Amino acid sequence: MTMIQIDTRVIKDRVWYVAFNDERGQLNSPYHEDHSVPKIAAAQPFTVTLNTVWISGKPDQSMLHWLLHPNTDVVIKSTTVLGTHPEVQRIHYYQDSVPIHQTLTGFLAQTMFVCDDYSGNDNLALKLQVLMVDDSSKQDGLVTSFSGLVNGSGAIFPAILPYTMIAVGLSKTVEQFIKGTDETKPLLECSINFKPAGHGCPILREGTYVVFDREVEAGDYILIDNNRLVSSDGQDITIDATYAIFTIEIGNAPSPEFVVSQRVATLLTQLDKGGNDPSKTSIEFVTETLQLYSHFKDLQRYADLKAESAKRSLTVPEQALIERLGQREELQPFLPR
Template sequence: MQAKWWYVNPNLIDGYGSLLPPSTPMADGNQRYFRDANKLRLTVEGAWVRDDKDGWPKGSNDLVIASRFRIGKKPPITKLHLYRPDVPEKTWEPVAFHPEIFATNDFRESDGEIALQLNIYDEDGLRDDAQQQLNQALDGSTSAFALAFPVFAPYASLTAGVGRAMAALVDKLDEHDELIKGKIRLSVNKPANQPFDHLQPGLLVCFASSVDASSLLLGSDRKIYYQDQGTHKLYQEKSYCVIRIDRDGPSAPEFEINQSMATLLTEIELGKGSKGTQALVHLRETLEAYTTFKRLKRHNELQGKASRSEEENQLLDELKSDPKLAPYIGS
């Protein structure tokens, strides 16, 4: 069987795991399911780059790892995971900057599926000064979130040079020197005997092109190996990327907030010039939830005061009678 995408069970045996079709359910039965309110995280572990796209004379790749994911019917979100100049060919490059593709502390089964696209490519269009500015921005805590979610870039305090560099990296993802490109749709809690690629704990491997993985193994170091007379040897025929799916939540509390902001901004951008109302509906729901939270916070502040003015008592009575707050403040 030849395929680009392969699945590896999370429980490696002696540090290695066989590559299986993504439609293969976990051996642990019910452990494969993600239920409502479960934690879920998808991360890019790294990529092994075989090819130098610069041609002759041989040089190196200015490596970019990006993803585009869609949860259920929500809009597709673009993420930048890594930009690394001068990466030699035949190199494993781990992702340390922003490995999360998607993460949540409150998974919803009703979303139905996660659609994922990987874009790993060589970017040769940036000048040396733009490379330096972008690397400095990646190291800066104030702008790093805007680079991880490129939809934030127009609203962040990025310099003109960094903004142009960002546009060169993430705009028109399909037009760069491609190293690895793969798309997969991971279905939520589908029966094991139906031909779906499953969203389940484990690791996914995406190769640059289809391979017969029957003799290949994924090591605990996230590299691909084959066996030769009982010895594990490094596989070097094609580039590949490794993704992990686990039951951890976001690595930091602000990640899920940034992720929600990126979803909202993308909804608004997609809604510009469109006759559809989904962007406005999403915006209204978000602002209604925010307003309810602010009113609840104000209720608690007033309720906790030792003495209140007449106007404050009137406002507190109004808040207590708000039907949207009733489930949270009791009788």
């Protein structure tokens, strides 16, 4: 198949892609078919990771504003949707007094999304937001608590925060914080759909992705080591745009804890937001999740009774229960032979 060559120098966009094997670091359209980089295939695990964010200042604020207010409180969060599943939000960064013209790398959590078993067809839609927020008197307490959550789940999920923060007395603060991030005008907000109009299947592949707060030309910058952008001639310049760099990598399956935490956040998001709209297809996700959970508990109960029967005679109710479970059609493929 002949690949169509596109002159990327005349294209303007906010989303750009660099293949891992591209030593030139040239920015290309993420929707351009490049057969030298295979798409992520069915059953492959992949991880989306936030690497760096560059803060240049808010486009609609004057230079005088930034001279008088050189620092700002910054929150970075992402929202992802895979297929018909509900959205999942993550908080990656929360810090006060962040100076402009600053590269941010010390994230609370870098993981934007994990997939342990890709279908090969589901679209991944992703939104990244860099937000300027009002400072909080309890900011230090939130950051400390956020750091503790990351150690267990690999991420900070707004859907889970109200439940996990009750014990440390910050649930009200967290609710105000989440509401504030939802209402804040962003320094950067960029949505990426890996299955754009006209494409029969997602163009989801490994590589580095760069998203800007405004359209730039592909020939303006190149990507070099350490996830840094420089001018197309290799000069280290101050880039007058807020941008973020993330990667999609195929690799070892993510830890079960990370996957379960993401699924819990997905479920809580649907219960919180989707319940008001029964027509949403993501209701199917909740139903399927609860059905699978019920099946697992039934299988677990069957295994427990089976183990008990090897040690003692089951009671009449226990024997009746194990027989009922053993006759369940949906459990048949998983029952011991």
